[in-house]
Amino acid sequence: MKVLVTSRSFGQVGTEALSVLEGAGIQMTRLVDDYTDEKFAETIPEYDALIIGAHKFPAEVMERCGRLQIIAKHGAGLDNIDLEAAKRLGITVTNVPATNANAVADLAVAHMLNLCRGVSAASWGVKNGVWKVYIGRDMYAKTLGLVGFGNIAKNVARRARGFSMKVLAYDPYITEVPEEFQDYVAIASLDEVCAKSDFVSVHVPLTDETRNMFDRKRLDMMKTGAFLINTSRGGIVEEQALFEVCKEGKLGGAALDVVETEPLPADSPLLTLSNIVVTPHIGMYSYEAVNAVSVTCAENVAKKLGGETPRFVVV
Numbered sequence: 201m202k203v204l205v206t207s208r209s210f211g212q213v214g215t216e217a218l219s220v221l222e223g224a225g226i227q228m229t230r231l232v233d234d235y236t237d238e239k240f241a242e243t244i245p246e247y248d249a250l251i252i253g254a255h256k257f258p259a260e261v262m263e264r265c266g267r268l269q270i271i272a273k274h275g276a277g278l279d280n281i282d283l284e285a286a287k288r289l290g291i292t293v294t295n296v297p298a299t300n301a302n303a304v305a306d307l308a309v310a311h312m313l314n315l316c317r318g319v320s321a322a323s324w325g326v327k328n329g330v331w332k333v334y335i336g337r338d339m340y341a342k343t344l345g346l347v348g349f350g351n352i353a354k355n356v357a358r359r360a361r362g363f364s365m366k367v368l369a370y371d372p373y374i375t376e377v378p379e380e381f382q383d384y385v386a387i388a389s390l391d392e393v394c395a396k397s398d399f400v401s402v403h404v405p406l407t408d409e410t411r412n413m414f415d416r417k418r419l420d421m422m423k424t425g426a427f428l429i430n431t432s433r434g435g436i437v438e439e440q441a442l443f444e445v446c447k448e449g450k451l452g453g454a455a456l457d458v459v460e461t462e463p464l465p466a467d468s469p470l471l472t473l474s475n476i477v478v479t480p481h482i483g484m485y486s487y488e489a490v491n492a493v494s495v496t497c498a499e500n501v502a503k504k505l506g507g508e509t510p511r512f513v514v515v
Contacts, residue, residue: 201505202227204244206235207253207274210494213487217494224502244268249501252281254462254481259285270504272497275484276300277433278514279406287515294500294512296493298351300484305355307483308401308431311455313339314477315427316399321474337425337452339363345397347390347413348404348432349374356401357385368393394421399429406433416441425452431483434460443469446476457483 203226211217221228231243232253241261244250249270250257257271259282271281273295286293314320317336325332341364346353349371357367361384368388369377377385394400400422404410414428414437422428428451430437439460445451453475459468462481470476484493500510 201225201249202229202247203249203251203501203505204247205230205251206232206240206255207251207497208232209253209485209490210251210274210497212490212494214491214494216491217498220495220498220502224506226502226505248505251497251501254280257281262286262289262291265289265291270294270501270510272500272510274493274497277405279433283515291515292504292510293514294497294510295514296496297512299492299496300486300489301351301355303486303489304352304431304483305359306486307457307479308352308356308403308429309359311429311431311457311477311479312344312399312401312427315429315453315455315475320477324474339365339399341365342398343368343396345388345393345400346370347393347400347402350403352431353401353403354378354381356403357381360384368397390418391421394418395423397426398423399427402428402430402432402436404432404436406435410436412436412438414438414442416444419445420450422451424450427452428454430455431457434458434462439468439470443473443476446473451475453477455479457481 203221205228231240244261245264245266248267250268251272251274253274257280262282262285268291270292271286273281276295276297278295281293283293316339318334322334343366344360346356346367346369349369360367367385369385370388370390370393374387377387416438419441442454446454455477457479458481459478464478470478496511503510
């Protein structure tokens with residue numbers, strides 16, 4: 201039995217995940233540093249299992265994978281996998297939800313603090329010989345808007361409570377605030393979240409409904425001087441519109457851990473503004489989260505190839 205690993209971080213911070221595969225008699229091959237779509241398409245039909253990163257797995261490639269039994273996503277997002285094709289072909293797809301919720305929530309709050317206090321902008325100035333006072337804003341007692349109220353967003357809300365923030369949450373699937381949050385979180389419409397929040401943090405998957413959710417019209421609804429943070433998926437925020445509102449001063453700034461094209465092209469206008477911060481999709485990459493996700497992926501592969509039902513089956 202053989203598993204192909206295309207996730208760069210799988211098994212990189214501990215040996216437990218590798219031991220799970222070895223103990224199950226599963227041979228592992230990495231396709232990471234020399235990954236290309238062409239090489240992946242040529243290689244994957246030879247494997248029984250795949251632990252996949254962020255690259256696309258299109259239907260036309262999947263249809264040639266007669267041996268493939270399981271696609272284990274090293275993370276939560278599934279927009280890079282053709283789920284309909286996998287279902288049709290009888291290939292099990294799993295992901296690892298919630299395990300990285302603390303890591304991503306930490307990053308979202310870090311971006312909020314960075315934006316309002318200008319940490320990276322001020323540091324960059326010092327490194328370039330500019331010693332100048334940067335007058336930021338307090339995060340304390342402001343209003344935080346959460347777009348989506350799943351596991352990650354709930355963890356952001358918990359952290360926001362420590363800053364005495366009022367939290368407005370929009371989620372079309374939630375009509376009542378869970379008891380834990382009733383003292384400081386209120387359910388609101390998306391328009392209300394945008395209009396009333398000093399910080400808006402995005403935590404929804406990329407779907408046909410959420411693509412370009414934050415277009416120019418939506419961004420113009422936000423408070424003047426507000427900050428937008430996206431640690432979910434690229435494509436939810438229309439990047440040209442975001443550039444325009446940050447350049448014009450409509451927004452105080454934005455932080456993106458995800459962009460529509462990754463890596464971000466060197467000529468992207470987002471890189472020209474000091475009030476837009478971009479990180480290279482590092483949300484889940486804490487030691488604790490990477491190790492936990494890797495172990496779950498390895499266990500799911502071992503279970504499936506061993507005739508058992510894995511955890512977190514999506515199709």
